Amino acid sequence: MHWVFEPGFFSSQPVHVAVVVGGVVAVVSGVVGVFTVVRGQSFAGHTLTDVSTAGGSGAFLLGLNPLLGFVGIGVVGAGTMDLIGVQRVRGRDLATGIVLGAATGLAALFLYLDTTERATTGATQQILFGDIFIVDPSTIPVVVIFSVIALGAVAAIYRPLLLSSMSSDIAAAQGVPVRLVGLLFMLALAVSVGLSSLAIGSILSTALLIGPAATALRLTRRVGSAMVVASVIGVGATWLGVLLAYDSFYWGSSQQSLPVSFFIVMVTFALYLASGLPVVQTVTGRRASDRPTEEEPRSPHS
Amino acid sequence: MGSGKEAAIGQGPIGQGRGSLRNRTGLRVAALLAAGAALVMAAPACGSSAKASGAMEPGVVNAIGAENEYADVLAQIGGPYVHVSSILNNPNTDPHTFESSPSVAEEISAAGLIVQNGVGYDTFMNKIESASSNSNRKVIVVQHLLGLPDSTPNPHLWYDPMTMPAVAQAVAADLSGLLPSEAGYFQANVQKFDASLTPWLNAIAAFKAKYGGTPVATTEPVADYMLAAMGTDNLTPFGFQADIMNGVDPSPQDISLENGFFTNHQVKVFCYNQQVVDSLTTSIRLTAQRNGVPVVSVYETMPTPGYDYQSWMLAEVNAIQNAVANGVSTEHL
Numbered sequence: 001m002h003w004v005f006e007p008g009f010f011s012s013q014p015v016h017v018a019v020v021v022g023g024v025v026a027v028v029s030g031v032v033g034v035f036t037v038v039r040g041q042s043f044a045g046h047t048l049t050d051v052s053t054a055g056g057s058g059a060f061l062l063g064l065n066p067l068l069g070f071v072g073i074g075v076v077g078a079g080t081m082d083l084i085g086v087q088r089v090r091g092r093d094l095a096t097g098i099v100l101g102a103a104t105g106l107a108a109l110f111l112y113l114d115t116t117e118r119a120t121t122g123a124t125q126q127i128l129f130g131d132i133f134i135v136d137p138s139t140i141p142v143v144v145i146f147s148v149i150a151l152g153a154v155a156a157i158y159r160p161l162l163l164s165s166m167s168s169d170i171a172a173a174q175g176v177p178v179r180l181v182g183l184l185f186m187l188a189l190a191v192s193v194g195l196s197s198l199a200i201g202s203i204l205s206t207a208l209l210i211g212p213a214a215t216a217l218r219l220t221r222r223v224g225s226a227m228v229v230a231s232v233i234g235v236g237a238t239w240l241g242v243l244l245a246y247d248s249f250y251w252g253s254s255q256q257s258l259p260v261s262f263f264i265v266m267v268t269f270a271l272y273l274a275s276g277l278p279v280v281q282t283v284t285g286r287r288a289s290d291r292p293t294e295e296e297p298r299s300p301h302s
Numbered sequence: 303m304g305s306g307k308e309a310a311i312g313q314g315p316i317g318q319g320r321g322s323l324r325n326r327t328g329l330r331v332a333a334l335l336a337a338g339a340a341l342v343m344a345a346p347a348c349g350s351s352a353k354a355s356g357a358m359e360p361g362v363v364n365a366i367g368a369e370n371e372y373a374d375v376l377a378q379i380g381g382p383y384v385h386v387s388s389i390l391n392n393p394n395t396d397p398h399t400f401e402s403s404p405s406v407a408e409e410i411s412a413a414g415l416i417v418q419n420g421v422g423y424d425t426f427m428n429k430i431e432s433a434s435s436n437s438n439r440k441v442i443v444v445q446h447l448l449g450l451p452d453s454t455p456n457p458h459l460w461y462d463p464m465t466m467p468a469v470a471q472a473v474a475a476d477l478s479g480l481l482p483s484e485a486g487y488f489q490a491n492v493q494k495f496d497a498s499l500t501p502w503l504n505a506i507a508a509f510k511a512k513y514g515g516t517p518v519a520t521t522e523p524v525a526d527y528m529l530a531a532m533g534t535d536n537l538t539p540f541g542f543q544a545d546i547m548n549g550v551d552p553s554p555q556d557i558s559l560e561n562g563f564f565t566n567h568q569v570k571v572f573c574y575n576q577q578v579v580d581s582l583t584t585s586i587r588l589t590a591q592r593n594g595v596p597v598v599s600v601y602e603t604m605p606t607p608g609y610d611y612q613s614w615m616l617a618e619v620n621a622i623q624n625a626v627a628n629g630v631s632t633e634h635l
Contacts, residue, residue, distance in 0.1 A: 008555065008558065012554050012555070012558045013557075013558055013561065014554035014557045014558060015554055018554070060580075065581075066581070115395075115396070116395060116400070122546070122549035122550070122578075122580045122582075123549075123580065124549070125549050125550055125551070126549075126580065126581075131551040133551065133552075133553075133554040133557060134551070134552070134557065134581060134582040134585075135581075136581055136584075136585045137585075245554070246553075246554055246555070249553045249554075249555050254541070255539070255541050255553070255555075256541055256545070256553060257551070257553035257554065257555070259550075259551050260551070
């Protein structure tokens, strides 16, 4: 085992924090990510990561915990996108793109001020690409609270969200408040993106949001089981990434470890590619052209 | 499809009222352009006030210290014959991430003598200097003065007790070249400067004699040259110090090791770079404090007002001595 788990891996406090935070965040990303993919809101999810970049860099400027910035401004961004029309298919990409541009511009200003006005040299690297090993242990309770909020929101609106994700017309005809459900999901998405920004950086957080979800939806057509599979894939990829980053310290002679976010994203990507292999598709009986379905394709009131 | 219907309805008014719409669009574009022009015209008005400082008085050399500690030595040697300014002088920011501005370029192009650190610490100076070439301008690169290679890992040369006497001598030589009639005055100031370093050098020697071998931890190699001169044993791996200095991810192994110095009480003092603060360095500082290890702030840039180079360096040694001898933290100089 020595060559898999290098010395000190299990007793290292940065590893403990990374395993807990990474695990919790991967579960939230898996659950929220499946709905994001099913609803075709990957672009909105990515925009929220750019919005959270502005939040994280702003939090640095104010000396706050970056997680509060990531989540706080993400929620504001989600609300703004809803206000200017993210729920309409026609205006959606436009609303999303406009918010994305403004948020990235703000992030450019805040990151500039972080490095020139405040003594936060690592801010740019840390916000954009993350470093789960340097998450402060005192952040863990906040991570758990935000995770419970995001998962609770998805659970509370699960049936109407599922129905309106499949067909908003049918959902509306059945009396589902489609817009409200969409807004609540956007808020859960913002919290989820904020959490994954903390774990692997705001630019990379889309990878953890849609990577495991897209992989899971290639393996199973049921939304519920896809959430479980996506969570397992996300947690596995995160933990494997943490292990590889830890071990990379011993690979060369330089005694430097490679960025943990790189490993997490690459493992996620490799799993996505692997899920498309014909042998995997045969075993799971799924074809790429299959559309996701409800678990019980009957009435939402049953 | 609902969207198709919407599009068809939307086309109607455009087709009917094309003329009036074009006029309105023209008006809006004109308003936008006017607003833009107003912004552009306002900008030079703000900038022009900064221009006056470059003016040359006869018999006075415009001198620039890229870092304010070098500017301080320039002023001490040149006295009334130099007009000194510095580029990096804000002790609340990290000099490694400085971005130059047009007003800095203007100052540099008007300078007769420049002192800069080198070793990649102030590369922006080279760029600006080559952009405004001036064959009469003298540039002292401290790295070259000390004969150090570009691969020198620790750029914080001014913490080395050998550095500033050499800088003072070079400044006096170049100023004498520019103002030959005052050469004697500059040389006398070098003697005075060297003598004024004695309390600092004595404090270093006294610390080394009494507390040589004391284990210490750092976040960055800021004060490493001085810590070495004081005979301390810096346990923090240089790789970790370099990662923090360069703003990249340190390894989890090094983070554990660093925290272990405090939880296992392996070090007597924690030298903390006050100018590079992030969640990691803050959490390490809190770990040190929780475990009763005194924290001493070290600065990259001379803290002003209230300090000159000599008194700043002496204050750092005294703070470290106070930490080791009495367990007292100095979080701000």
